Amino acid sequence: MTTDIAVVVYEGFDEMDAIAPYEVFSHASDRGCDLDVSVRTLDSADRVTASHGLGVEVDGRLADADPDLVVVPGGGWNDRADASAWAEAQRGDLPRALADLHEDGVGLAAVCTGGMLLAEAGVLDDRPAVTHASALDDLRETDAEVVDARVVDASRGTLSSSATPSDDGDVLTAGVTSGLDLALYLVARICGEEVAEQVATEIEYEPREDVYVAREE
Template sequence: MVDMTAEIVLFDGFDELDAIGPYEVLENGAQAGASLETRLVSLGKQTDGPLEEQTDALVTASHGLRVESEGTLGEPDLLLVPGGGWTSEDDGVRAAVEDSPLPAAVEERHAAGATVASVCTGAMVLAEAGLLENRLATTHAVARDDLEAAGADLATARVVDDGDILTAGGVTSGIDLALWLLEREFGADVAEAVATEMEHERRGEVVA
């Protein structure tokens, strides 16, 4: 039995590094001693049935990488939403916000007690879910004005930790977000071991 379950939800047009960077950090965290299980999930092929009974989907990311999820979104302790495609009209975050059950699913998990995190323009999904109203948050530069218009209090930090809601800036900041989560939940030694293993120099400010 692990102490924490984490799920990174994938959708067509997500940015590869937004999801895979944090995934690798969290997986390395488990190898470094964190009691943590991480899964890549999707919402599945939409049907009229319950979300947990829907068929798993093969998801195509923004640069063409095709990823098979490990299952559909469950009830994780930590739910991470990647960004990608905010400036596109066809897929990615823009489509997820305008015509997808993802924001509602994120809101439901948060209401059930999950900590919710976003990388890059994934913050716009959190905003659509109603989670960032009057809360400190950050996102990629292309969406900062939109995030502020959605009611968030903008921060210039690389990572913002507002307790049960965390946001990170542009693409590579997802690695620093995940390292911060390891430090917050499992201690600085675990985070430092993972950063050393990945030869990653942690950078930018974490506002907590």
């Protein structure tokens, strides 16, 4: 069973937050991991400009996909930029879409201040979570439980190629470069440790084993 992963982007998203996980998932797919990864937007835009000026062509709308997991990057939260995660939180459309996806059992994984969008969506309520260090005070003002870890797995289901997320949903959060750790952690859960190790070797990255797992395995 193929695991469908959608990386949702918006104007002002941080390049590393989205592209690093995308590359990890792509390498995993090349190594036989049964997953598909695409880049999606909430609206019908064909191209999105990231926070440092990179133009990214997208694969289509999030509404036209049927993802098992949605990866949410951050970007520009602390600057309160007009094009940023903060602006998306103020508009509310993306948080509402994420809340609806979570209600439908879709897994959500946020990188950096993408975690604040999950908080705005209400899916971090009473769950452990982390975000970029400079936004931790904002996260503490929500109903999330802030923990000290690079990756936080607050899942209440099981995300794997043989099982879809439970109704309680899979929710994971990470910092910035922690997006690599998050993606490798997900690859290990979906396709096994061997594939994750192969990908880490390919990208010459040594994962940091700082993962907080909330549920019982």
